[in-house]
Amino acid sequence: MFRKESVANQLIFLTGATSGVGEQLAYLLAKKQARLILSGRNQTKLAEVKANCREYTLQPIYTACLDLTQPKTIQPTMEHVYENYGVPSILINCAGIGLFRSFVDMDFEQVEQIYQINLFGTMALTKTVTKEMIQSKQSGIVVNIASQGGKMPSPKSSIYGSSKAALIAFSDTLRLELAPYNIQVLTVNPGPIVTNFFEQADETGNYLEAVKDYALEPEEVAIEIVEGIEFRKREVNLPSYMQLANLGYRLFPRVGDYLSQTVFNKK
Ligand SMILES: NC(=O)c1ccc[n+]([C@@H]2O[C@H](COP(=O)([O-])OP(=O)(O)OC[C@H]3O[C@@H](n4cnc5c(N)ncnc54)[C@H](OP(=O)(O)O)[C@@H]3O)[C@@H](O)[C@H]2O)c1
Numbered sequence: 434m435f436r437k438e439s440v441a442n443q444l445i446f447l448t449g450a451t452s453g454v455g456e457q458l459a460y461l462l463a464k465k466q467a468r469l470i471l472s473g474r475n476q477t478k479l480a481e482v483k484a485n486c487r488e489y490t491l492q493p494i495y496t497a498c499l500d501l502t503q504p505k506t507i508q509p510t511m512e513h514v515y516e517n518y519g520v521p522s523i524l525i526n527c528a529g530i531g532l533f534r535s536f537v538d539m540d541f542e543q544v545e546q547i548y549q550i551n552l553f554g555t556m557a558l559t560k561t562v563t564k565e566m567i568q569s570k571q572s573g574i575v576v577n578i579a580s581q582g583g584k585m586p587s588p589k590s591s592i593y594g595s596s597k598a599a600l601i602a603f604s605d606t607l608r609l610e611l612a613p614y615n616i617q618v619l620t621v622n623p624g625p626i627v628t629n630f631f632e633q634a635d636e637t638g639n640y641l642e643a644v645k646d647y648a649l650e651p652e653e654v655a656i657e658i659v660e661g662i663e664f665r666k667r668e669v670n671l672p673s674y675m676q677l678a679n680l681g682y683r684l685f686p687r688v689g690d691y692l693s694q695t696v697f698n699k700k
Contacts, residue, residue: 441465444468445523446521448555453628453630455528459482463492470495471495501554501558502554507561508557524563525658526576527578531547535588539592548592555577573617574662576662577619584601584675605618617665618667621671623649625640628651
Protein backbone atom coordinates (compact mmCIF):
# COMPACT_ATOMS: atom_id res chain seq x y z
CA MET A 434 0.00 0.00 0.00
CA PHE A 435 1.28 3.46 -0.94
CA ARG A 436 1.56 6.42 1.42
CA LYS A 437 -1.46 8.72 1.18
CA GLU A 438 -0.75 11.68 -1.14
CA SER A 439 -2.94 14.74 -0.99
CA VAL A 440 -4.87 16.06 -4.00
CA ALA A 441 -4.67 19.62 -2.60
CA ASN A 442 -3.30 22.08 -5.22
CA GLN A 443 -3.29 19.38 -7.93
CA LEU A 444 -4.77 20.57 -11.24
CA ILE A 445 -7.49 18.03 -12.08
CA PHE A 446 -9.37 17.75 -15.39
CA LEU A 447 -12.70 16.01 -14.76
CA THR A 448 -15.11 14.87 -17.48
CA GLY A 449 -18.76 14.13 -16.68
CA ALA A 450 -18.71 16.86 -14.02
CA THR A 451 -22.31 17.92 -14.67
CA SER A 452 -24.07 14.90 -13.15
CA GLY A 453 -23.92 11.81 -10.96
CA VAL A 454 -20.50 10.52 -9.94
CA GLY A 455 -18.62 13.33 -11.70
CA GLU A 456 -20.64 16.02 -9.92
CA GLN A 457 -19.99 14.40 -6.53
CA LEU A 458 -16.30 14.06 -7.40
CA ALA A 459 -16.21 17.80 -8.15
CA TYR A 460 -17.58 18.63 -4.68
CA LEU A 461 -15.29 16.21 -2.86
CA LEU A 462 -12.19 17.37 -4.74
CA ALA A 463 -13.12 21.02 -4.10
CA LYS A 464 -13.42 20.22 -0.37
CA LYS A 465 -9.94 18.69 -0.59
CA GLN A 466 -8.62 21.95 -2.13
CA ALA A 467 -7.78 20.62 -5.58
CA ARG A 468 -7.66 23.04 -8.52
CA LEU A 469 -10.40 21.91 -10.89
CA ILE A 470 -11.25 22.03 -14.56
CA LEU A 471 -14.83 20.80 -14.82
CA SER A 472 -15.97 19.44 -18.15
CA GLY A 473 -19.24 18.38 -19.77
CA ARG A 474 -21.56 19.58 -22.53
CA ASN A 475 -24.23 21.28 -20.40
CA GLN A 476 -22.88 24.82 -19.79
CA THR A 477 -25.68 25.81 -17.40
CA LYS A 478 -25.05 22.77 -15.23
CA LEU A 479 -21.28 23.32 -15.41
CA ALA A 480 -21.77 26.85 -14.07
CA GLU A 481 -24.05 25.49 -11.31
CA VAL A 482 -21.54 22.82 -10.23
CA LYS A 483 -18.75 25.42 -10.30
CA ALA A 484 -20.81 27.75 -8.10
CA ASN A 485 -21.51 24.89 -5.65
CA CYS A 486 -17.77 24.05 -5.53
CA ARG A 487 -17.12 27.70 -4.60
CA GLU A 488 -18.84 26.97 -1.26
CA TYR A 489 -15.95 24.67 -0.35
CA THR A 490 -12.80 26.29 -1.71
CA LEU A 491 -10.98 29.42 -2.78
CA GLN A 492 -8.84 27.44 -5.24
CA PRO A 493 -9.33 28.23 -8.94
CA ILE A 494 -12.18 26.36 -10.62
CA TYR A 495 -12.45 26.48 -14.39
CA THR A 496 -14.91 24.97 -16.82
CA ALA A 497 -14.26 23.50 -20.27
CA CYS A 498 -17.23 22.67 -22.46
CA LEU A 499 -16.40 19.47 -24.32
CA ASP A 500 -18.48 17.03 -26.37
CA LEU A 501 -16.67 13.70 -26.58
CA THR A 502 -18.61 12.78 -29.73
CA GLN A 503 -16.79 15.64 -31.53
CA PRO A 504 -13.18 14.41 -31.68
CA LYS A 505 -11.96 17.39 -33.75
CA THR A 506 -12.85 19.80 -30.93
CA ILE A 507 -10.84 17.95 -28.26
CA GLN A 508 -7.31 19.13 -29.19
CA PRO A 509 -8.25 22.85 -29.64
CA THR A 510 -10.20 22.82 -26.36
CA MET A 511 -7.25 21.27 -24.56
CA GLU A 512 -4.74 23.70 -26.14
CA HIS A 513 -6.80 26.48 -24.58
CA VAL A 514 -6.71 24.63 -21.24
CA TYR A 515 -2.90 24.14 -21.32
CA GLU A 516 -2.27 27.77 -22.28
CA ASN A 517 -4.65 29.36 -19.81
CA TYR A 518 -4.81 27.00 -16.81
CA GLY A 519 -1.78 24.70 -17.16
CA VAL A 520 -1.22 20.99 -17.77
CA PRO A 521 -3.43 18.84 -15.51
CA SER A 522 -1.58 16.43 -13.22
CA ILE A 523 -4.71 14.29 -12.83
CA LEU A 524 -7.18 13.39 -15.59
CA ILE A 525 -10.45 11.77 -14.51
CA ASN A 526 -12.39 10.26 -17.40
CA CYS A 527 -15.84 10.00 -15.83
CA ALA A 528 -18.19 10.86 -18.73
CA GLY A 529 -20.03 7.84 -20.07
CA ILE A 530 -23.37 6.64 -21.38
CA GLY A 531 -25.14 3.31 -21.79
CA LEU A 532 -28.17 1.77 -23.44
CA PHE A 533 -29.55 -1.54 -22.21
CA ARG A 534 -30.88 -3.24 -25.29
CA SER A 535 -30.35 -6.58 -27.04
CA PHE A 536 -27.62 -6.36 -29.64
CA VAL A 537 -29.93 -7.35 -32.54
CA ASP A 538 -32.20 -4.41 -31.71
CA MET A 539 -29.40 -1.82 -31.57
CA ASP A 540 -29.12 0.80 -34.31
CA PHE A 541 -25.54 1.18 -35.39
CA GLU A 542 -25.68 4.93 -34.71
CA GLN A 543 -26.34 4.11 -31.06
CA VAL A 544 -23.44 1.66 -31.01
CA GLU A 545 -21.14 4.33 -32.43
CA GLN A 546 -22.32 7.00 -29.99
CA ILE A 547 -21.67 4.79 -26.95
CA TYR A 548 -18.22 3.83 -28.23
CA GLN A 549 -17.45 7.44 -29.18
CA ILE A 550 -18.08 8.71 -25.65
CA ASN A 551 -16.98 5.74 -23.53
CA LEU A 552 -13.93 4.88 -25.58
CA PHE A 553 -12.78 6.94 -28.59
CA GLY A 554 -13.41 10.42 -27.17
CA THR A 555 -11.97 9.29 -23.83
CA MET A 556 -8.89 7.92 -25.62
CA ALA A 557 -8.42 11.13 -27.63
CA LEU A 558 -8.58 13.21 -24.46
CA THR A 559 -6.23 10.83 -22.64
CA LYS A 560 -3.75 10.99 -25.52
CA THR A 561 -3.44 14.77 -25.56
CA VAL A 562 -3.28 15.10 -21.74
CA THR A 563 -0.71 12.33 -21.20
CA LYS A 564 1.43 13.68 -24.06
CA GLU A 565 1.47 17.09 -22.34
CA MET A 566 2.23 15.44 -18.96
CA ILE A 567 5.23 13.67 -20.54
CA GLN A 568 6.47 16.79 -22.38
CA SER A 569 6.23 18.90 -19.25
CA LYS A 570 8.07 16.14 -17.31
CA GLN A 571 5.48 16.08 -14.57
CA SER A 572 4.15 12.97 -12.85
CA GLY A 573 0.46 12.29 -13.17
CA ILE A 574 -2.55 10.04 -12.76
CA VAL A 575 -5.18 8.96 -15.28
CA VAL A 576 -8.42 7.68 -13.77
CA ASN A 577 -10.75 5.76 -16.05
CA ILE A 578 -14.27 5.08 -14.78
CA ALA A 579 -15.19 1.77 -16.37
CA SER A 580 -17.82 -0.60 -14.92
CA GLN A 581 -18.46 -4.04 -13.50
CA GLY A 582 -20.30 -4.43 -16.83
CA GLY A 583 -16.85 -4.48 -18.46
CA LYS A 584 -15.73 -7.33 -16.20
CA MET A 585 -18.79 -9.58 -16.24
CA PRO A 586 -21.40 -9.92 -18.99
CA SER A 587 -25.13 -9.46 -18.58
CA PRO A 588 -27.93 -9.58 -21.17
CA LYS A 589 -28.74 -6.26 -22.94
CA SER A 590 -25.23 -4.95 -22.20
CA SER A 591 -23.19 -6.15 -25.18
CA ILE A 592 -22.32 -2.63 -26.37
CA TYR A 593 -22.03 -0.83 -23.03
CA GLY A 594 -20.18 -3.80 -21.47
CA SER A 595 -17.80 -4.22 -24.39
CA SER A 596 -17.02 -0.47 -24.46
CA LYS A 597 -16.10 -0.67 -20.77
CA ALA A 598 -14.17 -3.96 -21.23
CA ALA A 599 -12.15 -2.18 -23.93
CA LEU A 600 -11.59 0.77 -21.58
CA ILE A 601 -10.28 -1.63 -18.91
CA ALA A 602 -7.93 -3.36 -21.41
CA PHE A 603 -6.80 0.06 -22.72
CA SER A 604 -6.07 1.20 -19.14
CA ASP A 605 -4.11 -1.97 -18.35
CA THR A 606 -1.73 -1.41 -21.27
CA LEU A 607 -1.57 2.35 -20.82
CA ARG A 608 -0.44 1.71 -17.23
CA LEU A 609 2.59 -0.21 -18.52
CA GLU A 610 3.45 2.38 -21.16
CA LEU A 611 3.17 5.39 -18.84
CA ALA A 612 4.92 3.89 -15.81
CA PRO A 613 8.42 5.00 -17.02
CA TYR A 614 7.12 8.60 -17.01
CA ASN A 615 5.75 8.27 -13.47
CA ILE A 616 2.18 8.52 -14.72
CA GLN A 617 -0.15 6.07 -13.00
CA VAL A 618 -3.43 4.64 -14.25
CA LEU A 619 -6.36 3.84 -11.97
CA THR A 620 -9.35 1.88 -13.26
CA VAL A 621 -12.64 2.14 -11.34
CA ASN A 622 -15.28 -0.54 -11.89
CA PRO A 623 -18.52 0.28 -10.08
CA GLY A 624 -21.71 -1.77 -9.97
CA PRO A 625 -25.07 0.08 -10.32
CA ILE A 626 -25.08 3.66 -8.99
CA VAL A 627 -28.19 5.77 -8.35
CA THR A 628 -27.69 8.51 -10.98
CA ASN A 629 -29.32 9.99 -14.08
CA PHE A 630 -27.39 7.40 -16.13
CA PHE A 631 -30.46 5.14 -16.20
CA GLU A 632 -32.75 7.80 -17.68
CA GLN A 633 -31.03 7.08 -20.99
CA ALA A 634 -29.68 3.58 -20.40
CA ASP A 635 -32.72 1.80 -19.00
CA GLU A 636 -35.68 1.94 -21.36
CA THR A 637 -37.89 -0.11 -19.03
CA GLY A 638 -37.35 2.27 -16.10
CA ASN A 639 -37.35 -0.75 -13.74
CA TYR A 640 -33.67 -1.55 -13.39
CA LEU A 641 -32.77 0.71 -10.46
CA GLU A 642 -35.76 -0.56 -8.45
CA ALA A 643 -34.68 -4.16 -9.17
CA VAL A 644 -31.12 -3.56 -7.91
CA LYS A 645 -31.90 -1.08 -5.13
CA ASP A 646 -30.63 -3.41 -2.38
CA TYR A 647 -27.07 -3.21 -3.65
CA ALA A 648 -27.02 -0.01 -5.74
CA LEU A 649 -24.36 2.51 -4.75
CA GLU A 650 -24.82 6.22 -4.04
CA PRO A 651 -22.68 8.57 -6.18
CA GLU A 652 -21.26 10.21 -3.03
CA GLU A 653 -19.80 6.90 -1.79
CA VAL A 654 -18.37 6.12 -5.24
CA ALA A 655 -16.69 9.55 -5.30
CA ILE A 656 -15.12 8.87 -1.88
CA GLU A 657 -13.69 5.54 -3.10
CA ILE A 658 -12.34 7.11 -6.30
CA VAL A 659 -10.56 9.89 -4.41
CA GLU A 660 -9.14 7.34 -1.98
CA GLY A 661 -7.93 5.34 -5.00
CA ILE A 662 -6.14 8.47 -6.25
CA GLU A 663 -4.69 9.39 -2.84
CA PHE A 664 -3.34 5.86 -2.25
CA ARG A 665 -2.20 5.37 -5.86
CA LYS A 666 -4.37 2.27 -6.26
CA ARG A 667 -4.29 0.29 -9.51
CA GLU A 668 -7.95 -0.68 -9.57
CA VAL A 669 -11.05 -0.04 -7.49
CA ASN A 670 -13.98 -2.47 -7.65
CA LEU A 671 -17.27 -1.42 -6.09
CA PRO A 672 -18.84 -2.86 -4.03
CA SER A 673 -15.51 -4.40 -2.94
CA TYR A 674 -16.95 -7.93 -2.87
CA MET A 675 -17.26 -7.70 -6.68
CA GLN A 676 -13.55 -8.51 -6.82
CA LEU A 677 -14.41 -12.02 -5.56
CA ALA A 678 -17.31 -12.27 -8.00
CA ASN A 679 -14.91 -11.32 -10.85
CA LEU A 680 -12.54 -14.08 -9.76
CA GLY A 681 -15.41 -16.59 -9.52
CA TYR A 682 -16.51 -15.67 -13.05
CA ARG A 683 -12.98 -16.20 -14.43
CA LEU A 684 -12.65 -19.58 -12.70
CA PHE A 685 -16.17 -20.86 -13.39
CA PRO A 686 -17.45 -19.01 -16.50
CA ARG A 687 -20.33 -21.42 -17.17
CA VAL A 688 -21.66 -20.89 -13.65
CA GLY A 689 -21.21 -17.14 -14.21
CA ASP A 690 -23.17 -17.29 -17.48
CA TYR A 691 -25.99 -19.19 -15.77
CA LEU A 692 -26.19 -16.70 -12.87
CA SER A 693 -26.09 -13.72 -15.27
CA GLN A 694 -29.00 -15.15 -17.26
CA THR A 695 -31.09 -16.01 -14.19
CA VAL A 696 -30.55 -14.65 -10.65
CA PHE A 697 -28.75 -11.45 -11.72
CA ASN A 698 -30.73 -10.81 -14.91
CA LYS A 699 -32.43 -7.51 -13.93
CA LYS A 700 -32.46 -5.48 -17.17
N1 LIG B 1 -24.68 4.79 -12.91
C1 LIG B 1 -24.22 3.56 -12.91
O1 LIG B 1 -24.89 2.60 -12.51
C2 LIG B 1 -22.80 3.29 -13.37
C3 LIG B 1 -22.25 2.03 -13.07
C4 LIG B 1 -20.96 1.76 -13.48
C5 LIG B 1 -20.23 2.70 -14.16
N2 LIG B 1 -20.79 3.91 -14.44
C6 LIG B 1 -19.98 4.88 -15.18
O2 LIG B 1 -19.75 5.99 -14.33
C7 LIG B 1 -19.55 7.17 -15.13
C8 LIG B 1 -20.44 8.28 -14.60
O3 LIG B 1 -21.79 7.89 -14.79
P1 LIG B 1 -22.98 8.51 -13.94
O4 LIG B 1 -23.71 7.37 -13.36
O5 LIG B 1 -22.49 9.60 -13.08
O6 LIG B 1 -23.87 9.06 -15.17
P2 LIG B 1 -24.65 10.43 -15.38
O7 LIG B 1 -25.18 10.97 -14.11
O8 LIG B 1 -25.60 10.16 -16.50
O9 LIG B 1 -23.48 11.41 -15.90
C9 LIG B 1 -22.90 11.20 -17.16
C10 LIG B 1 -21.94 12.34 -17.48
O10 LIG B 1 -21.40 12.11 -18.79
C11 LIG B 1 -21.43 13.33 -19.52
N3 LIG B 1 -21.60 13.10 -20.96
C12 LIG B 1 -22.60 12.42 -21.58
N4 LIG B 1 -22.45 12.51 -22.91
C13 LIG B 1 -21.33 13.25 -23.12
C14 LIG B 1 -20.66 13.71 -24.29
N5 LIG B 1 -21.11 13.44 -25.53
N6 LIG B 1 -19.53 14.44 -24.15
C15 LIG B 1 -19.06 14.76 -22.93
N7 LIG B 1 -19.65 14.37 -21.77
C16 LIG B 1 -20.78 13.63 -21.89
C17 LIG B 1 -22.65 14.08 -18.97
O11 LIG B 1 -22.46 15.48 -19.12
P3 LIG B 1 -23.21 16.41 -20.19
O12 LIG B 1 -24.60 15.89 -20.36
O13 LIG B 1 -23.12 17.78 -19.58
O14 LIG B 1 -22.37 16.30 -21.41
C18 LIG B 1 -22.63 13.70 -17.50
O15 LIG B 1 -21.86 14.62 -16.76
C19 LIG B 1 -19.85 6.75 -16.57
O16 LIG B 1 -18.64 6.50 -17.24
C20 LIG B 1 -20.63 5.46 -16.42
O17 LIG B 1 -20.49 4.60 -17.54
C21 LIG B 1 -22.06 4.23 -14.06
